[in-house]
Amino acid sequence: xxxxxxxxxxxxxxxxxxxxxxxxxxxxxxxxxxxxxxxxxxxxxxxxxxxxxxxxxxxxxxxxxxxxxxxxxxxxxxxxxxxxxxxxxxxxxxxxxxxxxxxxxxxxxxxxxxx
Amino acid sequence: xxxxxxxxxxxxxxxxxxxxxxxxxxxxxxxxxxxxxxxxxxxxxxxxxxxxxxxxxxxxxxxxxxxxxxxxxxxxxxxxxxxxxxxxxxxxxxxxxxxxxxxxxxxxxxxxxxxxxx
Numbered sequence: 454x455x456x457x458x459x460x461x462x463x464x465x466x467x468x469x470x471x472x473x474x475x476x477x478x479x480x481x482x483x484x485x486x487x488x489x490x491x492x493x494x495x496x497x498x499x500x501x502x503x504x505x506x507x508x509x510x511x512x513x514x515x516x517x518x519x520x521x522x523x524x525x526x527x528x529x530x531x532x533x534x535x536x537x538x539x540x541x542x543x544x545x546x547x548x549x550x551x552x553x554x555x556x557x558x559x560x561x562x563x564x565x566x567x568x
Numbered sequence: 569x570x571x572x573x574x575x576x577x578x579x580x581x582x583x584x585x586x587x588x589x590x591x592x593x594x595x596x597x598x599x600x601x602x603x604x605x606x607x608x609x610x611x612x613x614x615x616x617x618x619x620x621x622x623x624x625x626x627x628x629x630x631x632x633x634x635x636x637x638x639x640x641x642x643x644x645x646x647x648x649x650x651x652x653x654x655x656x657x658x659x660x661x662x663x664x665x666x667x668x669x670x671x672x673x674x675x676x677x678x679x680x681x682x683x684x685x686x
Contacts, residue, residue, distance in 0.1 A: 462608075485673045495676040496658060497611075543610065547673030553599060553618050554662075554673040566647035 457481035459559035467535050467567050474562050475527040485554070486527040487545040488518055491561075497543065503527065514538070520558035539566045547568045570595045570680030574659050578683045581649055589644045589681045599662040600642040601626070601675070603632065604655040610656065617642055649685040653682035657681045 460475035466476060469516045477486065488500040503513025508520040541561045547554040581587055585587045586638040593600065601616040603626075611624030617636040631653055633645040642661075646653060 487674065489675075496662075496679045497675075498677070499674060501662075502674055553616070556601075556613070556675060558603075558611040560608060564639055 455484070455546050455555070455557050456541035457544055457546050457557050458546050459542075459562050461562050462560065463563045463565070465565045465567065468536055469533050469549060472482070472529070472531040472544055472546075472564070474564070476527045476529065477525050478527065478544075478546040478557075479514065479525060480548050482548055485547045486518075486520060487556075488512065488516070488527070488529050489543045489545060489548070491541045491543065491559075493540065502543070525539045532549070534564070534566050536566045536568050538564060540564060569633075569653055570676070572613065572659055572661055572676055574657075574678035574681045576681060576684050577679060580686065582686050583650055584648050586683075587646050587683075589646075589648060589659075589680060589683070591642045592640050593642075593659075593661040593676070594614050594640065595640065595661060595663065595676065597661035597663050597676070599664070600636070601660050601662075602632070602642070602662065603606065603658045604628065605658060606655050614644065614657075649683075651685050653683065654685050655683060657683060 456479045458477045486503040488498040490500045491497045501510050503510045503520045511517045517530050520527050541563045543561045544559040547556040575590045596645040598619045602613040602614040605611050612628045615634040617623045658680050
């Protein structure tokens with residue numbers, strides 16, 4: 454079974470600081486990788502995804518993530534955060550399990566951006 | 569507008585009083601799933617469905633039931649709620665994947681239903 458580890462559970466940054474959130478997964482086969490964002494009081498929304506091809510993936514709102522297969526990692530980055538980036542971020546991995554793709558989430562990282 | 573709709577959004581109930589949380593999607597997705605979100609535990613899958621009349625347990629199915637009689641609807645049933653089922657619940661759907669796989673893994677979420685069981 455796959456698992457997902459997010460290393461930082463609560464991150465506090467000042468506006469304009471750079472962001473990197475760590476995500477590691479454990480699974481030996483082919484996976485697809487995702488980052489979802491949950492703004493306060495809202496549902497989860499897809500931020501970016503990796504299925505195949507270029508391991509550097511660009512998402513919405515200036516976010517990007519790099520898939521490093523040898524390290525089983527999919528870290529999320531943003532060069533300059535804004536107050537509006539305050540949210541909870543979830544890394545997720547899906548892997549084939551019988552007839553469907555089982556999606557497993559990390560426990561989330563709460564990002565607080567201080568103006 | 570493509571969306572997943574859950575009802576109710578907020579509910580306070582008492583132990584043992586049966587309740588149903590409805591979920592409906594208008595994207596013609598075959599795959600649907602229920603998650604619960606708890607602080608420090610992230611999202612955990614309760615049940616999923618690969619198609620009409622095809623449902624299976626996720627990681628935390630105890631105390632829940634589901635049904636899938638129509639493609640668009642996937643209600644979550646708590647026959648006898650208990651306080652440990654107090655949580656934030658999300659329904660999600662996904663479009664069909666390649667090579668006969670039921671979903672792509674990319675999920676579209678509903679707004680969430682916050683349930684409190686006293």
